[in-house]
Amino acid sequence: MNLRFGLLGPVQLHRNGRPVPVGTPKQRALLTALLLEPNRVVSIDRLVTSVWDAEPPRFAVANVRTYVNRLRGTIGDGDRLTARQPGYVLAVRDGELDVTEFADALRQGRRSLSAGRPDAALRQVSAALTRWRGDPAEDVPRSAALGPRLDALVEQRCLALETLAEARLMLGEHADAVAELRETVAAHPTRERLWGALMLALYRTGDSAAALAAYGQARAFLAEELGVEPGPELAGLHRRILDRDPALRAAPEAPVRGPVPAVTAPGCLVGREPELKEIVAAIGACPPRHVxxxxxxxxxxxxxxxxxxHTAAPGFPGGVHHIDLRTLPRPGPYETLVRLLGRLGLADDEIAADLDEALHQxxxxxxxxHALVLLDNVTxxxxxxxxxxxxxxxxxxVTSRRMLAxxxxxxxLPLAPLADDAAYEMLARLCGRExxxxxxxxxxxRLCDNLPLALEIAGKRLAxxxxxxxxxxxxxLAADEHRLDLLTCGDLSVRAAVDLDYQALRRSGETADGGALALFHRLGERGLADCGPAAAASLLGCDRRTAAAxxxxxxxxxxxxxxxxxxxxxxxxxxxxxxxxAATT
Structure with missing residues (x-):
């Protein structure tokens, strides 16, 4: 049986290519809650709060079970929707859910854009946006439980639109971008990055008056609807257009031969000056040291x-190269070396098939x-x-989660969360000090644990x-049940970042990892943050040595x-x- 689920518009279910009515609004809300967490247990409590926004009825749990039984009949495959403590899990296979297809295509497009391939990014992001048929789950009442997650999908769509505009501008398709962006800003008038892209596209077509008029429209809308002035990025672009900044002109794309410097510095780095100096000093020392x-x-x-x-780049005539091992299908030493040699200008058929010979190359x-290489996300x-x-x-x-001792x-070099003053400064820079x-x-x-990723998401959402x-x-953010949902913006997600470590633990077959996984679940069941060997031994029912391990x-x-x-x-x-x-196991 072939199934297709859709949330990027009215809730849809297709069975063997034919649409199937999902049922009442509450049944659609139940399916939405399950599809927002595919292949994971959704607790009955979370399902109840997804279906009833106000005080649930006395027999809400029984009603949920009734809706589940009806949904099983609607799906037509009883094995897909199963009970598992403390709730239910809906099994969704690859290619069956429009949300995951959209997210995968958007992720590929953003990677292509970061790698300097706007043509590929344009194709991939355009394909991602074709999955959208309207507002996410637009025929489902917004409950307090569903609202933040559906809002996160809207954020991802806006991120896709911004990525599409950036790709068009990089390709020099300014006239096409203008027509597209006028429709986009009308649909999403609070997205200042979209207004900025429209202003830049108009300026590059030679219509600086229209670019300035677009800024006036954005400013008037923000003032009337939200009572705020444009943020520093949009206001800065306005000033540069007024000054006719030569850097705003589109640069002609020249053919690239040989090594390609592949690292640009990210926009907002705060509170890391000592660590930055330490790294730059180490790689520039005599003799130099890897970090x-x-x-x-x-x-x-x-x-x-x-x-x-990026700071140390002038001292390396062979270029600066960024290899993200997480993007490699098989992130071993040879695969990493092949990617690096390609960045240094070797064609695929010129790279040796043996690790030792490739190292010689x-x-x-x-x-x-001499070249400077960033090996990112090493495990x-x-x-x-x-x-x-x-x-x-x-x-x-080299960057890694654990110390590569x-x-x-x-x-x-260990890295800790930001100090309080640096965390404040990061938020102020991202969303405007005022x-x-x-x-x-x-x-x-504090609710972001002073972690830069969480602060970046919070700042961008506020912006x-x-x-x-x-x-x-x-x-x-203070509501525990919504915090991880709120700390998602486009392809940035605190939940996804932590999930990488958790999944590594789950996949491991080592005995010690089994104990660590069990302890992680026990701590989660009780909502505990602090633990020592004695408490861990009690939770696991084992001796202290095993608990300490x-x-x-x-x-x-x-x-x-x-x-x-x-x-x-x-x-x-x-x-x-x-x-x-813990709630899903």
Whole structure:
């Protein structure tokens, strides 16, 4: 039986290519809640709050079970929707849900854009947007439980539209972009990045008056509807158009031969000056030292490393190259080396098929022209050891969650969450200093655990949702059940970042990892953040040595952090994730 589910518009179900009526609004709300978490257990409590926004009826749980039974009949495959404590799970296969197809295509498009391939990005993002048929689950009443998750889908759609506009501008398709963007800003008038793209496209077609008029329209709308002025990025673009800044003109695209510098510095780095200086000093020292940056999910390792190699770039005539191992189908040393040699200008058929010979090619290519390489999102020493130890003409900066202690001749740099003043400064830069009350910004930062990823998402959401005050957003974040939903913006997600470590633990077949996984679930069941060997032994029903090993493994994966001998703690966002996972097992 072939099934297709759709949430990017009215809720849809197709069976063997034919539409099937889903049923009443409450039954559609139930299906929506299950499809927003495909292949994961959704608790009955969460289903109840998804179906009834106000006080649920006395027999709400029984009604949910009735709706589930009806939905099983509607789907026509009883094995797809099954009961599993403490709720139900809907099995969805690859290619059956428009939300996942859209997210995958958008992710590919953004990667292509980051890699300097706007033509591929345009195709991929255009394909992603064809999945949309209207507002997400537009025929389902917005409950407090469903609203934030459906809003997150709208954010992803807007991100796709912004990515599409950026790709068109990079390709020089300014006239086409103008027509497209006029419709887009009419549909999403609070998205300042879309207004900025329209202004830039108009300016590059030679219509600077229309570009300035577009700014006036954006400013008038924001003032009338939200009571705010345009943010610093849009206002800065307006000033540059008034000044006829030559940098705003589209640069002619020239053919590229040989090595391609592949690293640009991300926009907002705050509170990392000591670490930045340490990395730059190490790779520029005599003799130079490789640097390995490690820290938990969302702490800003990649952003710091990119800034560091960008800063040090003038000292490396062989170029600066960024290899994200997470994007490689098989992220081993040879696959990483092939990607790097390609960046250095070798064609695929010129790269040796043997690891040792390919290393020789790398040494030959970088003997006279030293190169600086960022190896991002490494999971184990074996992935990068041959490169780091076998190529004297390269300097390496490595990022990883856990400390790669077995790597030799590497300077290890731990990265912690931001200090309070740096967290405030990051929020202020992202959403505008005039919108950030210090007391409420501190609340937002605490609820984000001062993690740069969470702060970036919070700042961008506040920048886009100009009608939200920092206090209102902090109040929303304070609700544990919604915080991880709110900390999602386009392809940025705290939940997804933590999930990488959790899935690595689940996939492992080692005995110690089984104990660590069980402990993670026990802590989540009880909502605990702090734990030591004695408490862990009690939770697992085992001896202290086994419990200490489980705690150590969670610390290795950065799902917990050691505070003192025999004492570990999860940050608040990881604790919420653990609670979600405990509810699904």
């Amino acid at each position: 390995a940056v490690h820290g938990p999910a969302g702490v800003g390792k990649s952003a710091l490393a990119r800034h560091a190699v 790398l040494r030959t290519s970088t003997t006279a022209r 184990g020493e074996e992935q990068v050891r041959p490169l780091v130890t076998g190529c004297p003409g390269c300097r390496f900066v 077995a790597l030799d001749d590497v300077e290890h 919108r950030v009350d210090p007391a409420q910004a501190s609340r937002v930062a 886009v949702r100009r009608e939200w005050t920092a206090e209102a957003f902090a109040d929303m 489980a705690l150590g493994r969670l610390a290795d994966l950065r799902l917990m952090e050691p505070l003192a001998p025999g004492r570990y703690r999860m940050n608040g966002l990881t604790r919420l994730y653990a609670m979600e996972m």
